[in-house]
Amino acid sequence: MTMTMKDLVADARSRVGAVSPQEAEDAVRRGDLILDVREPAELEKDGRIAGALHIPRGILETRADATAQTAEARLTEARGSARVHVLCASGGRAALAADTLQRMGYDAALIEGGLGGWKSAGLPVES
Structure with a gap:
């Protein structure tokens, strides 16, 4: 069966839990991690969340694999000890990324x- 991007996102969302922006911000205070999978230009244009780890969706697997030389310690150290709350512009890439991370043991x-939801909730964004 051929799938569209919309189908792929819906499939990923069926396996991935979701939290509100406020729940994610509260969880960071308890030691969880926010992972922003947007592209660098999006961060420059739309702002970023203070303290969030930025890894573009296109290279996530290379940074999430603790055995790779390109592994990102802030991310790999979260496996087994903290929840990773994934954010993109509107939710599609975040669903795909969260699904991938779950398959990798996160x-x-x-x-x-x-x-957009983060900003609508009145939570802070840095420029």
């Missing part, structure tokens, strides 16, 4: 509404 969830 406790991952997407942040509902992405950065």
Whole structure:
């Protein structure tokens, strides 16, 4: 069966939990991690969440694999000890990324509404 991008996102969302932006912000205070999978230009244009780890979706697997030379310690250290709350612009890439992370052994969830939802909730964004 051929799938569209919309189908792939819906499939990923069926396996991935979601949290509100406020729940994600509260969880960071308890030691969880926010992972922003947007492209660098999006961060420059739309702002970023203070303290969030930025890894573009296109290279996530190379940074999430603890056995790779390109592994990102902040991410790999979260496996087994903290939840990774994934954010993109609106939620599609975050769902795909959270699904991938779960398959790699992480406790991952997407942040509902992405950065737009974060801003709508009145949570801080740096420029």
